[in-house]
Amino acid sequence: MAELTFGFWRYLLARKHHTDLWVPGLHRAFPNLLDAARKRREAEDRLEHLHFLRNRVAHHEPIHRRTLLKDYGELLDLAG
Numbered sequence: 001m002a003e004l005t006f007g008f009w010r011y012l013l014a015r016k017h018h019t020d021l022w023v024p025g026l027h028r029a030f031p032n033l034l035d036a037a038r039k040r041r042e043a044e045d046r047l048e049h050l051h052f053l054r055n056r057v058a059h060h061e062p063i064h065r066r067t068l069l070k071d072y073g074e075l076l077d078l079a080g
Contacts, residue, residue: 010051013044032080046078 012021022040033039053071056063 006051006054010047013040013047032077043078046074050075050078
């Protein structure tokens with residue numbers, strides 16, 4: 001599992017996996033998302049946002065104009 005990329009985890013939440021992964025059990029990994037009807041999309045959006053940020057950092061691109069406290073809060077929400 002340590003060899004899997006962040007992109008792997010991000011795309012695990014893609015719409016194409018809704019019926020075969022999300023519905024049977026993957027939704028249980030995000031118990032604190034409030035809206036049950038939009039859980040997958042909300043988790044996917046948050047993970048996509050963090051994936052984008054991670055790529056900016058990994059490629060030494062500027063992030064100083066971002067609201068980093070907001071980014072950090074989203075990371076904590078998703079991890080929760």
